[in-house]
Amino acid sequence: MTITSNPAEDRAADSGILPFPMDRATGCPFDPPPRLQAQQQEKPLVRVRLWDGSTPWLVTRHADQRALLGDPRVSADITRPGYPRSAPSNGRNNISFILMDDPEHARLRRMVTGSFAVKRVQAMRPAVQRIVDDQIDDMLAGPNPVDLVQAFALPVPSLVICELLGVPYDDHDFFQRNSSALVKQSLSVEERTAAHGALLGYLDDLMGEKLARPADDLLSSLATRVKDGELSREEAAQMGVLLLLAGHETTANMIALGTVALLEHPDQLALLRDADDPKVIAAAVEELLRYLNVTHSGRRRVALEDIEIAGEVIRAGEGIVLPNEIANRDPEVFTDPDHLDLERDARRHVAFGFGVHQCLGQPLARLELQVVYSTLYRRVPTLRLATDVEKLPYKHDGAVYGVYELPVAW
Numbered sequence: 467m468t469i470t471s472n473p474a475e476d477r478a479a480d481s482g483i484l485p486f487p488m489d490r491a492t493g494c495p496f497d498p499p500p501r502l503q504a505q506q507q508e509k510p511l512v513r514v515r516l517w518d519g520s521t522p523w524l525v526t527r528h529a530d531q532r533a534l535l536g537d538p539r540v541s542a543d544i545t546r547p548g549y550p551r552s553a554p555s556n557g558r559n560n561i562s563f564i565l566m567d568d569p570e571h572a573r574l575r576r577m578v579t580g581s582f583a584v585k586r587v588q589a590m591r592p593a594v595q596r597i598v599d600d601q602i603d604d605m606l607a608g609p610n611p612v613d614l615v616q617a618f619a620l621p622v623p624s625l626v627i628c629e630l631l632g633v634p635y636d637d638h639d640f641f642q643r644n645s646s647a648l649v650k651q652s653l654s655v656e657e658r659t660a661a662h663g664a665l666l667g668y669l670d671d672l673m674g675e676k677l678a679r680p681a682d683d684l685l686s687s688l689a690t691r692v693k694d695g696e697l698s699r700e701e702a703a704q705m706g707v708l709l710l711l712a713g714h715e716t717t718a719n720m721i722a723l724g725t726v727a728l729l730e731h732p733d734q735l736a737l738l739r740d741a742d743d744p745k746v747i748a749a750a751v752e753e754l755l756r757y758l759n760v761t762h763s764g765r766r767r768v769a770l771e772d773i774e775i776a777g778e779v780i781r782a783g784e785g786i787v788l789p790n791e792i793a794n795r796d797p798e799v800f801t802d803p804d805h806l807d808l809e810r811d812a813r814r815h816v817a818f819g820f821g822v823h824q825c826l827g828q829p830l831a832r833l834e835l836q837v838v839y840s841t842l843y844r845r846v847p848t849l850r851l852a853t854d855v856e857k858l859p860y861k862h863d864g865a866v867y868g869v870y871e872l873p874v875a876w
């Protein structure tokens with residue numbers, strides 16, 4: 467047996483531990499890695515080996531993931547020893563409350579929840595519809611074929627989050643490039659830290675402007691809190707980075723990857739295109755979120771106390787990896803889970819996470835996806851891939867899954 471300074475690793479060292487993340491490049495582009503699917507059936511809690519040699523627990527079942535994500539004995543604090551980092555870090559590119567525990571997490575999150583409340587977001591529907599229609603008009607007036615990512619999938623959520631935050635959309639090249647670099651795990655620590663530093667500096671400058679000339683937007687409301695001493699300027703800028711990044715990167719990938727999946731399932735595409743009932747469209751969005759899992763490779767946590775679950779004991783200080791892509795394919799919860807079925811009730815999916823860190827922006831993401839999916843294929847009924855589905859550049863190296871480019875024609 468190998469002896470290291472870490473008894474947990476000793477226990478795991480000679481047991482043929484699987485590496486994580488597992489290779490999905492060879493399978494269906496919409497499915498979790500085949501090995502991960504097998505793991506769910508064979509042994510739902512197992513140790514895996516990460517890039518740095520650490521051996522956290524991998525949790526694959528829907529019920530176990532929800533139990534742990536809802537358990538106050540697990541921490542999302544990335545600075546704690548044992549936290550299973552997805553890539554090397556120098557600790558200088560951690561973004562805001564998504565990586566903190568209560569009470570700090572709750573203090574910061576509470577300051578912005580009002581802007582993402584369902585009613586407030588629903589009031590944005592006409593504005594979102596206008597943005598989607600304008601982008602389709604521009605796309606149809608431009609070259610054919612075109613890259614749908616640049617022409618549509620990225621601009622739509624970027625325009626929406628810019629309007630909500632009060633970020634000038636003219637800066638989109640800058641913030642899209644740096645956001646994309648920040649979640650690209652194949653880049654070096656230096657490159658990702660530089661991207662984070664650039665975004666933080668940009669948001670800090672914007673905060674300065676909002677302090678001087680407040681407007682009717684979310685960053686201005688944070689600036690007021692800075693003025694009132696409730697929030698430091700650094701905390702406000704960090705929150706701005708989180709909201710700007712999370713507000714466009716994930717939804718853009720859902721739009722592009724969702725389009726690929728629908729074009730590959732023409733019967734399902736027809737169902738969505740012909741639907742007039744908002745409930746049918748809303749259900750289709752939930753199923754696409756379940757099926758595609760753009761935040762695929764997992765929630766990351768560390769145990770604060772010993773936790774007994776599924777016949778195992780996760781010891782205090784041990785890392786926990788909870789990939790939502792595999793929980794969303796759990797046959798205990800979803801019948802025939804690898805099948806895209808827009809008519810199923812997919813509402814129990816964990817594509818937005820679970821527990822106190824559950825996605826703050828989910829009402830906005832849902833609204834954008836409902837408007838996009840119910841408009842794009844109706845207005846462009848001949849939309850088709852302009853390349854083979856196998857040849858698309860999938861984001862195997864990203865913390866957010868999707869396609870880098872999506873050539874389409876009509």
Ligand code: HEM
Nearest residue numbers: 563564709712713716717761817818819823825826827831
């Ligand atoms: C389809 C699009 C989206 C998906 C799939 C998604 C997914 C997720 C997931 C899985 C988490 C949980 C992270 C964890 O538990 O560690 C999360 C958190 C978060 N999301 Fe989203 N998200 C989406 C869109 C958005 C949008 C539009 C915003 C708007 C700003 C947003 C803002 C946030 C924030 C601020 C958090 C942190 C919440 C917290 O820690 O309390 N997301 N998201």
